[in-house]
Amino acid sequence: MSVFRGGKRINGTKVSAPSIRDWPTPSDYMISVQKPQIFLKDPELKTSTVIKDRNEVPNVVSGNFASVYRFKTKGGKNIALRCFLKPTTSQSVRYEQLSGYLKKNNLSFFVGFHYNKEGILVRGKFYPIVNMEWVEGRQLDKFIRDHQRNKKQLLELSDKFRKMMIQLKSAKIAHGDLQHGNVLITSNANIKLIDYDGVYIPLFANCESMEKGHSNYQHPMRDNKYFHDNIDNFSSVLIYLSLIAIASDPSLFTRFNNPDNIIFTEKDLKNPANSELIRILRNSKVETIRRCMNHLISGINKKPSVFPDLETVLTTPIPTQTPVMLATPQAPRLGTPQAPRLGTPQAPRLGTPQAPRRKFDKKVKIIIPLAGASAVLFLFYIFTVQPINQVAVPLPLPVPSQVTVPLRLPLSSQVTVPFPLSSQIQVPLPLPLSSQVLGPLPLSSQDIFTATSNKDDNLHLLTYNDPENGVSIMYPDNWKIYKTSLQFLKGYPIVTFAKGSDVRLMVTTEHIGNISSPATFLRKIMLPEIEKNDNFTLLKEPAISSQLPTMLGGRSAYALVYSSDNYINLQVGTIYAGKSYFIVYASTSSKFYENYETAKKIISSLKFTQ
Numbered sequence: 001m002s003v004f005r006g007g008k009r010i011n012g013t014k015v016s017a018p019s020i021r022d023w024p025t026p027s028d029y030m031i032s033v034q035k036p037q038i039f040l041k042d043p044e045l046k047t048s049t050v051i052k053d054r055n056e057v058p059n060v061v062s063g064n065f066a067s068v069y070r071f072k073t074k075g076g077k078n079i080a081l082r083c084f085l086k087p088t089t090s091q092s093v094r095y096e097q098l099s100g101y102l103k104k105n106n107l108s109f110f111v112g113f114h115y116n117k118e119g120i121l122v123r124g125k126f127y128p129i130v131n132m133e134w135v136e137g138r139q140l141d142k143f144i145r146d147h148q149r150n151k152k153q154l155l156e157l158s159d160k161f162r163k164m165m166i167q168l169k170s171a172k173i174a175h176g177d178l179q180h181g182n183v184l185i186t187s188n189a190n191i192k193l194i195d196y197d198g199v200y201i202p203l204f205a206n207c208e209s210m211e212k213g214h215s216n217y218q219h220p221m222r223d224n225k226y227f228h229d230n231i232d233n234f235s236s237v238l239i240y241l242s243l244i245a246i247a248s249d250p251s252l253f254t255r256f257n258n259p260d261n262i263i264f265t266e267k268d269l270k271n272p273a274n275s276e277l278i279r280i281l282r283n284s285k286v287e288t289i290r291r292c293m294n295h296l297i298s299g300i301n302k303k304p305s306v307f308p309d310l311e312t313v314l315t316t317p318i319p320t321q322t323p324v325m326l327a328t329p330q331a332p333r334l335g336t337p338q339a340p341r342l343g344t345p346q347a348p349r350l351g352t353p354q355a356p357r358r359k360f361d362k363k364v365k366i367i368i369p370l371a372g373a374s375a376v377l378f379l380f381y382i383f384t385v386q387p388i389n390q391v392a393v394p395l396p397l398p399v400p401s402q403v404t405v406p407l408r409l410p411l412s413s414q415v416t417v418p419f420p421l422s423s424q425i426q427v428p429l430p431l432p433l434s435s436q437v438l439g440p441l442p443l444s445s446q447d448i449f450t451a452t453s454n455k456d457d458n459l460h461l462l463t464y465n466d467p468e469n470g471v472s473i474m475y476p477d478n479w480k481i482y483k484t485s486l487q488f489l490k491g492y493p494i495v496t497f498a499k500g501s502d503v504r505l506m507v508t509t510e511h512i513g514n515i516s517s518p519a520t521f522l523r524k525i526m527l528p529e530i531e532k533n534d535n536f537t538l539l540k541e542p543a544i545s546s547q548l549p550t551m552l553g554g555r556s557a558y559a560l561v562y563s564s565d566n567y568i569n570l571q572v573g574t575i576y577a578g579k580s581y582f583i584v585y586a587s588t589s590s591k592f593y594e595n596y597e598t599a600k601k602i603i604s605s606l607k608f609t610q
Contacts, residue, residue, distance in 0.1 A: 023084075023085075023086060023087050023127075024083070024122040024123070024127055025593075026060070026062065026067050026085070028122045028123060029067055029069075029083045029120070029122065030057075030058060030060070031122075032120050032121060032122050033050045033058055033069050033071075033081065033083075033120075034050060034058060036048055036049075036050065036071070038121070039120055039121040039122070040119065040120055040121075040129075041116060041118060041119050041120070041121070041126070042114075042116060042119060042131060044073055044079070045071060045073075045079065045081065045131065047073070047074050048071040048072060048073045048074070048079065049071065049072050050069055050070070050071050051069075051070040051071065051072060062085070063181070063195060065084060065085060065086065065195075065197045065210075065211075066082040066083060066084050066085055066130075066197075067082070067083050067085060068080050068081065068082050068083075069081045069083070070134055071131075078133075078134035078136075079131050079132070079133070079134055080131065080132050080133070080134045080135070081129055081130075081131050082129060082130040082131070082132070083120060083127070083129055084127070084128060084129075090210075091115070091117075091128050092115065092117050092128065094204075094210075095113070095115035095130060095196075096115060097201070097203045097204075098196060098199060098201060099112075099113060099114070099115060101173075101201045101202075101203060102173075102201075105171045105173065107167055107168070107171060107173070108190070109164055109167075109190070109191050109192055109193050110192075110193060110196075111132050111133045111135055111192060111193075111194065112132060112133055113130050113131065113132035113133075113196070114130065114131055114132070115128065115129075115130050116128060116129050116130070116131070119131070135184050135186070135192045135194060136186065136187065137184030137185050137186045137187070137192055138184065138185050139180055139181055139183070139184060139185075140180040140181075140183040140184070140185060140239075140262070141180035141181075141257065141261070141262055143157075143185040144242075144243070144246060144253060144257075144262060145253065145257070148246055148250045148253045148254070149250045151247045151248075153189070154243055154244075154246060154247035155243075155244065155247050156189065157185065157189065157191075157243060158240055158243035158244050158247070160189070160190070160191055161191060161236075161239065161240055161243065162240060162310060162311070162314070164191055165232070165236045165240075165309070165310045165311070166311055168232065169229070169309055169311070172201070172202050172229045173199065173200065173201055173229065174199065174200040174228070174229050174230065174231045174232045175193055175196075175198065175199055175232055176197075176198025176199050176200055176209060176211065176213060176227075176231055176232070177195060177197070177198045177211060177213040177214060177217075177235075178193075178213070178217060178232050178235040178236060178239060179213070179214035179216070179217045179235065179239075180261065180262055181195075181214075182194050182195045183239075197210055197211060198210055198211045198213060200227055200228065200229055200231060202229070204227065205228075207227060208224045208225055208227055209224045209225075209226065209227040209231070210224075211224075212224060213231075213235065214235075214260075215266040216260060216261040216264060216265050216266050216269075217234075217235040217238055217239070217261075217264070218234060218235055218304075219234040219269075219299070219300070219304035219307060220266075220269050220270050220300060221303060221304050222234075222304045226304055226305060228305065230305065230307070230309060231304070232309075233304075233307045233308060233309045233310070234296075234299070234304055234307050236309070236310045237292055237295060237296060237307075237310050237313050238264055238296065239262065240292065240310055241281070241289065241292040241293065241296065242262040242263050242264065244286065244288055244289060244292075245263065245281055245284070245286075245289055246262075246263065248284065248286050248289065249284075252277070252280070256277050259537050263277060264277065269300060272297055272300060278293070278297065281293040282294070282297070288314065291313065291314065292313055292314075295308065295313045459476045459598065459601065460476065460477045460478075461474040461475065461476060461477070461601070461605070462474065462475055462476075462477050464481060464495055465609070466494050466495065467609070469494050469509055470577070470608055470609050470610030471494060471507070471509075471553070471581070471606060471607065471608055471609060472606075472607050472609050473495070473507060473602060473605055473606045473607070474601070474602060474605035475497045475505075475602055476499075476598055476602075478499070479497045479498060479499045479598075480497065480498045480499070481495060481496070481497055481498075482495070482496045482497075482498065493506060493507070493508045493509075494507040494508060494509055495507050497602065499591075499595060499598075500591075502587060502588040502591055503586075503587045503588070503591045503595050504585075504586055504587070505583060505584070505585045505586075505599055505602055505603075506583070506584050506586075507581070507582075507583050507606070508581070508582055508583075508584070509579050509580065509581050509582075510579060510580045511578065511579055512525070512575065512578065512579060512580045515575065515580075516575060517556070517575055518544060518555075518556055518557055518558040518573055518574050518575050518580075519544045519556075519558065521558070521573065521575055521580050522542055522544065522558045522573075525580075526542075526558075526560070526573075527542075537562060537563045542558055542559065542560050544556065544557070544558045544559075551574075552572050552573065552574040552581065552582075552583070552603070552606055553574060553576065553581065553606045553607055553608045554607070554608070555574045555575070555576060555608075556574060557572050557573060557574040558572070558573050558574070559571070559572050560572075567586055567587065567588055567592075568586075568587060568592040569584060569585065569586045569587075570584070570585045570599070570603075571583070571584045571585075572603055576608055577608075577610065581606075581608075583602075583603050583606065585599040585602075585603065587599075
């Protein structure tokens with residue numbers, strides 16, 4: 001038996017996974033792929049060329065387990081090169097057995113691949129890679145967005161998806177992570193599946209899964225121990241239901257889609273009693289939608305192993321509807337107490353009954369959707385650099401003690417853009433304009449302040465004072481400092497700090513009228529801006545906190561973490577004296593981690609002096 005996770009033996013051989021500390025970072029891989037003739041072992045890849053962006057930096061798409069680069073061979077063939085972001089004890093055995101089993105079954109929606117245990121040379125040592133055919137196609141969510149009002153197209157796609165699931169079931173194969181980012185639709189509307197880290201085949205029986213799948217698509221009770229050929233049952237019903245529901249009512253996609261789903265979210269699945277989407281679908285006029293919806297609801301509180309497959313759901317009678325409490329329980333009516341009704345006991349309500357709401361709940365509870373792609377207020381703006389002449393005095397920076405955890409980012413592609421330094425030249429600030437991140441980074445706006453780096457530990461901090469805007473902030477003496485002016489933004493920049501050409505931190509303020517809290521500013525200003533712009537990707541649901549470490553200048557603050565093209569960005573904002581103040585730390589992927597600790601100290605040092 002082959003143990004794939006947490007085990008010590010593979011086919012009788014004792015193995016141990018390499019330490020993650022010694023494992024290559026995305027930056028390490030980025031260096032090696034640019035010289036394939038030196039660092040790649042495969043003969044075909046050695047003579048190939050990595051595809052680069054307009055800034056001559058290799059394009060890369062990252063997920064939870066790997067970074068993927070695109071190569072073009074001398075013969076014109078495109079190859080996807082997967083470089084693993086974390087070590088396991090089972091990669092070699094797993095991919096060898098999986099490759100053989102998929103070839104034997106010859107299913108058209110899988111892509112052939114080759115596992116090379118010593119495929120890429122990084123820092124003098126070889127590491128494994130997987131090279132496979134590059135698939136040209138649109139992610140499922142983007143395909144739906146392009147065709148959300150084409151009912152015929154969506155129903156044809158749902159039929160192809162249904163047939164694919166029948167074939168997978170017949171071959172006793174499960175993908176393990178069916179979700180919008182792993183389902184590609186080709187130019188002729190065929191389905192291709194990618195990312196095989198969680199695939200199940202009979203050879204993996206009695207082993208644990210390497211991943212639990214995307215939480216917006218998986219049964220709430222799924223864990224790593226649940227690994228069988230039926231692990232796709234729940235997610236396949238959810239995806240099929242999403243397709244036919246949008247075909248019936250395109251507005252569902254507009255209302256409930258965000259960068260990390262089709263229409264369903266983990267919150268819907270864990271708390272169906274309060275889900276508006278579930279209420280709508282349960283009352284649909286389309287019988288198939290009601291059938292799928294009721295199977296979904298009836299199976300949420302049962303073990304995922306007993307959830308039926310898609311074909312069973314579509315060919316069996318609709319289960320008896322389980323009553324779902326969709327609102328706060330009503331107070332009992334006044335009058336003569338009624339005698340209890342006799343009859344069959346009613347099925348228990350699904351979900352936890354909600355406590356009566358307090359009067360001030362509406363003031364403090366802000367519902368922040370993952371709507372649209374992430375945005376910042378300064379898009380396509382022009383800035384003029386004016387060096388500041390002032391005396392900077394070193395001051396100690398009190399940084400609150402904290403628990404540090406390793407920050408391991410599946411980073412998106414990197415880019416180096418010159419940061420303008422001339423004092424009289426007006427040029428566009430090179431903020432990234434699009435995202436190539438397929439999924440959210442394992443980084444939330446809550447834990448971003450607890451991540452740490454071993455860089456810039458010994459900082460010589462100087463103080464920048466701005467009496468006009470009533471703020472002071474500290475910065476390292478090896479960072480450049482600039483006064484900026486924005487021409488296409490309502491806000492007023494205070495100062496920009498820059499390290500090199502691809503790391504910057506901008507402090508900005510804006511008059512906001514009668515908005516009194518960062519939560520309201522986030523809901524009324526920031527999120528509508530996000531919804532308007534498809535060029536940014538919000539990585540995590542925004543956080544609002546009144547406690548350290550997410551406060552700004554001693555006040556409650558919101559935090560956004562977002563990606564755009566080859567950048568990772570952190571924005572922290574608050575409200576003070578009728579203005580919004582926010583700081584944006586923007587860096588290329590390769591520099592975000594190593595400069596994060598310094599940026600965190602700069603952000604934490606902001607003080608209001610008026």
